[in-house]
Amino acid sequence: MTEVQLVDVEKRYGSFVALQKQSLTIQQGEFLVLLGPSGCGKTTTMRMIAGLEEVTSGKILIANELVNDKPPKDRDIAMVFQNYGLYPHMGVAQNIEYPLKLRGMDKATRNKRVLEIAIKVELESLLKRRPSQLSGGQRQRVALARAIVRTPKIFLMDEPLSNLDAKLRVTMRAELKHLHHELGVTTVYVTHDQMEAMTLASRIAVMREGRIVQLDTPKNIYSKPDNLFVAGFIGSPSMNLIEGDVRSGFFRATAVKIPVQFQDATSVVLGVRPEDLKIVSKNSAPITASVYAIELTGESTLVTMKHEATSICVRESADYEARINDVCHIAARTTGKLHLFDKSTGQRISTCSVKPTKC
Numbered sequence: 495m496t497e498v499q500l501v502d503v504e505k506r507y508g509s510f511v512a513l514q515k516q517s518l519t520i521q522q523g524e525f526l527v528l529l530g531p532s533g534c535g536k537t538t539t540m541r542m543i544a545g546l547e548e549v550t551s552g553k554i555l556i557a558n559e560l561v562n563d564k565p566p567k568d569r570d571i572a573m574v575f576q577n578y579g580l581y582p583h584m585g586v587a588q589n590i591e592y593p594l595k596l597r598g599m600d601k602a603t604r605n606k607r608v609l610e611i612a613i614k615v616e617l618e619s620l621l622k623r624r625p626s627q628l629s630g631g632q633r634q635r636v637a638l639a640r641a642i643v644r645t646p647k648i649f650l651m652d653e654p655l656s657n658l659d660a661k662l663r664v665t666m667r668a669e670l671k672h673l674h675h676e677l678g679v680t681t682v683y684v685t686h687d688q689m690e691a692m693t694l695a696s697r698i699a700v701m702r703e704g705r706i707v708q709l710d711t712p713k714n715i716y717s718k719p720d721n722l723f724v725a726g727f728i729g730s731p732s733m734n735l736i737e738g739d740v741r742s743g744f745f746r747a748t749a750v751k752i753p754v755q756f757q758d759a760t761s762v763v764l765g766v767r768p769e770d771l772k773i774v775s776k777n778s779a780p781i782t783a784s785v786y787a788i789e790l791t792g793e794s795t796l797v798t799m800k801h802e803a804t805s806i807c808v809r810e811s812a813d814y815e816a817r818i819n820d821v822c823h824i825a826a827r828t829t830g831k832l833h834l835f836d837k838s839t840g841q842r843i844s845t846c847s848v849k850p851t852k853c
């Protein structure tokens with residue numbers, strides 16, 4: 495069953511095109527994340543679904559009904575805005591309670607529900623405060639609580655965790671995931687944080703300059719990026735991207751010669767994630783470079799190596815040790831993946847497993 499459909503939806507502000515004739519179908523119960531850098535059109539897309547922004551052309555359907563002219567209050571959505579949108583003259587409890595009051599729920603049930611939700615978002619000690627007496631993170635949690643206090647047809651969430659500190663963001667992420675599992679409400683979630691997108695989404699729509707450049711499951715977005723933009727955007731640290739040519743079964747660039755199962759091609763970009771590389775002792779290895787930086791992340795060590803203009807990051811085990819300027823040899827892990835992209839179009843041309851014999 496389809497919950498939200500965008501059909502050739504375009505949004506212009508004067509001559510500026512914020513969303514370029516895009517189509518997108520969001521299934522009932524899906525957790526769809528719109529992911530992309532600042533200014534790519536995420537909030538605009540979400541506000542059009544909410545009815546807060548008119549579409550310039552195209553159709554928006556909710557539960558198969560055309561809603562282009564339907565006001566926000568009739569769309570049965572609950573929204574968390576990027577700028578909170580709290581009622582300043584009301585206390586925290588009243589803010590959270592408001593959607594229930596609007597729908598005529600009795601006072602005792604409302605109070606019980608508000609307390610339940612406040613505990614979920616760790617606000618129970620602040621219920622009497624006004625929004626002006628709260629930190630940004632606390633306000634964000636009030637906005638989130640107000641959205642999840644009832645069960646609408648659709649949740650629309652615009653960067654709802656961006657102002658929380660790192661630890662609380664991880665806790666709230668798990669809360670949201672659990673809540674979605676519990677309620678099964680169709681959710682459209684906007685973020686520029688790829689980790690949030692990867693952990694929360696059923697599917698991710700990666701956006702760039704008013705277009706969706708890939709729509710897929712987090713797993714496929716990570717393991718089969720359609721283009722250089724997605725390859726570089728997803729993953730931390732991001733995928734190593736090396737420009738070169740394929741000749742006689744090898745990808746070749748300065749100080750790089752990696753066996754690949756691909757026909758000869760010029761002007762390609764090889765993509766390989768840090769965890770798909772390893773540092774080896776033999777100097778016949780595909781890549782030679784010197785250590786530029788070593789960073790221990792806790793569970794692993796990130797080793798950045800440089801050779802002339804080429805910079806390559808390798809994820810090694812936590813106990814890996816080397817010194818800056820040591821010359822090292824890098825090979826692809828046999829369990830890893832190599833991605834080839836066309837340099838001029840940026841599109842993926844192949845994803846191949848590493849040949850076990852040569853590396």
Ligand SMILES: Nc1ncnc2c1ncn2[C@@H]1O[C@H](COP(=O)(O)OP(=O)(O)O)[C@@H](O)[C@H]1O
Pocket residue numbers: 507510512530531532533534535536537538539
């Ligand atoms: N009311 C507006 N008038 C003119 N331009 C706008 C307006 N709202 C958004 N934009 C522009 O549209 C683009 C997309 O904005 P937005 O959807 O807010 O991006 P995102 O949420 O991905 O950061 C941006 O370049 C922004 O400057």
Ligand SMILES: [Mg+2]
Pocket residue numbers: 536537538576652
């Ligand atoms: Mg935005």
